Amino acid sequence: xxxxxxLVEDAAAAYRALADLAETIEDEWQYVTDLTDAYLPAIEALxxxxxxxxxxxxxxxxEAIAEIGLITDxxxxxxxxxxxxxxxxxxxxxxxxxxSDR
Amino acid sequence: xxxxxxxxxARAVVYAGIQADPLVARLAALLAAATPAExxxxxxxxxxxxTDAEIWRRMxxxxxxxxxSAELRDHAxxxxxxxxxxxxxxxxxxxxxxxxxxxxxxxxxxxxxxxxVKRERRVLFDGVPAEIHxxxxxxxxxxxxxxxxxxxGARGINADVLNQLDDARAxxxxxxxxITVALVVFDARRSAEIRLDRSxxxxxxxxxxxxxxxxxxxxTRP
Numbered sequence: 001x002x003x004x005x006x007l008v009e010d011a012a013a014a015y016r017a018l019a020d021l022a023e024t025i026e027d028e029w030q031y032v033t034d035l036t037d038a039y040l041p042a043i044e045a046l047x048x049x050x051x052x053x054x055x056x057x058x059x060x061x062x063e064a065i066a067e068i069g070l071i072t073d074x075x076x077x078x079x080x081x082x083x084x085x086x087x088x089x090x091x092x093x094x095x096x097x098x099x100s101d102r
Numbered sequence: 103x104x105x106x107x108x109x110x111x112a113r114a115v116v117y118a119g120i121q122a123d124p125l126v127a128r129l130a131a132l133l134a135a136a137t138p139a140e141x142x143x144x145x146x147x148x149x150x151x152x153t154d155a156e157i158w159r160r161m162x163x164x165x166x167x168x169x170x171s172a173e174l175r176d177h178a179x180x181x182x183x184x185x186x187x188x189x190x191x192x193x194x195x196x197x198x199x200x201x202x203x204x205x206x207x208x209x210x211x212x213x214x215x216x217x218x219v220k221r222e223r224r225v226l227f228d229g230v231p232a233e234i235h236x237x238x239x240x241x242x243x244x245x246x247x248x249x250x251x252x253x254x255g256a257r258g259i260n261a262d263v264l265n266q267l268d269d270a271r272a273x274x275x276x277x278x279x280x281i282t283v284a285l286v287v288f289d290a291r292r293s294a295e296i297r298l299d300r301s302x303x304x305x306x307x308x309x310x311x312x313x314x315x316x317x318x319x320x321x322t323r324p
Contacts, residue, residue, distance in 0.1 A: 031257065034296045056163025063161040070151040079149045079255055082293035086142045090164055097292045097314075 004092065007061045008047035011088045014065040015043055018084065022077035032078060039085040042096035049094050060091035103247070103277050106224045108236035114222070120195070121202045121221070129184040130206035132177070134320075139164055140178050141313050145288060147185035148200055158182055200254040204288045205238045207316070208252050214320035218242045225249060227273040233266055239286075247274070248282040248323060250311075256293040259285060264303035271307045284309040284324045286316065 019036040023029050064087045071077050085096040110118065120126065133141060143162045150158070159166035165178040188199045205221065212219045222236045225247075241248035249270055251263050267283040274281035287294045291312035298305055309324035318324060 028257070030300055031297060034300065035293060038292060038296060054163065055169065056160065056167045059160045060163050063157055067146075067150060067152060067157075067161070076149070076151075078257055082256065082290045083142065083146050083149060086290060087146055087161060090139055090142060090162065097290060 003058065004049065004053055005047045007053075007058060007092065008044060010065060011046075011061050012040060012043050014068055015040055015081075015084060018068045018071065018077050018080055021071065021074050022081055024074045025078065028078055032081065035081045039081065039096055042098075043085050043088055046089060046092045046094040046096070049092065051093060054091070054093045057091045057093070061088055064088055064091065103228075103274055103279050103281075104226050105220065105240060105242050105247075106226055106232075108222045108224050117198060117202070118222075120198045121206070123199075123202075125184065125187055126199065126202045126206050127210075129181075129188065129203050130210050132181040132184055133203070133207045134210045135177065136181055137174070138314055140181055141288075141316075143178065144181050144185040145313070147182060148188045148196065148203075150189055153186050153189050155182055155186060158186070197254075200288075201252070204252040204254055204286060207288070208239045208250055208286045208311075208319060211316065211319040212239065212241055212248070212250075215322070216241045216243065225270050225274075227277060230273050233269070235266065237270075241282075246280060246282065246323070248284070250284050250286050252286045252288075254288050256287050256289040256297040259287065259294060259297045259301070261301060261303040264298075264301060264305050264308060267308045268304040282309065282323045283307060284311055286311045286319070288313055288316070290314070 019032060023032040068080050068084055089096045133144060143165055147158050166175060188196050191199055209219050218241060220240050220242055223240045224232050224236045226232055237249040238252040239250040251267060253259060271281055271283045285308060291314050294310055294312050311319060311324050
């Protein structure tokens with residue numbers, strides 16, 4: 001497994017944990033599920049980018065993973081469900097919205 | 103149809119104090135001149151658990167690493183400092199600050215093409231009871247008015263907001279006035295569309311402005 005694939009695998013695992021925390025808000029279960037269904041595959045697809053990793057990508061993804069790992073409030077977790085994929089995508093030089101947002 | 107200042111209850115007075123904090127206008131001005139990547143950084147930092155700037159610099163190497171110009175790095179540094187200033191306000195206050203920042207950003211962008219941008223205004227229609235909640239930002243053109251509801255995140259989109267915006271559009275149409283009604287969400291368009299897709303409230307006439315295309319507010323009606 002290459003560096004990019006390992007980073008993406010770690011980032012996706014952290015996202016799943018974030019979603020698990022977020023879905024404890026029962027009223028938002030559907031929204032959390034919909035967001036996760038959209039963004040988890042998008043994060044995983046970042047492993048398929050052929051270009052070299054941008055400088056600092058490893059530290060950036062590690063910090064993003066550490067940041068969401070600190071979250072204990074499920075409401076805060078929901079806030080990060082859309083933010084985190086974009087932070088990871090910026091670090092890895094990709095896109096998680098199916099088009100350019102940079 | 104006419105616009106009217108909203109009456110202020112105690113909560114609105116407190117919120118008005120936050121809206122008037124120079125930090126809000128400064129942060130909004132920085133966001134108005136920011137790149138999409140900088141806006142994601144600001145959103146993340148204002149949502150963040152940690153307030154050590156060095157952590158956020160490492161998280162966004164495209165902004166703070168070797169690649170960007172000195173000008174971009176300087177702008178990103180000022181935006182990060184202001185964002186962390188909001189993050190340091192504590193959970194309850196930061197939530198209010200984030201909302202106020204999105205409203206101020208919307209107002210500043212709209213002011214690029216219109217001189218009649220106002221805040222916290224009700225819209226009154228003949229024979230229709232006034233809505234309880236004012237609109238966050240309005241462009242009070244006599245020929246083509248605009249009303250905006252602003253949200254920090256897509257999760258803030260709910261049926262009440264969509265119904266109020268659609269009611270304004272429908273009542274204006276009854277008076278043969280073409281009004282632009284829009285939601286401004288400082289979040290990913292995709293997240294907002296996911297939220298909207300599960301709502302049964304009317305939204306066909308409501309425009310969506312998201313983090314990716316928020317600059318367009320300053321150029322043309324959404």
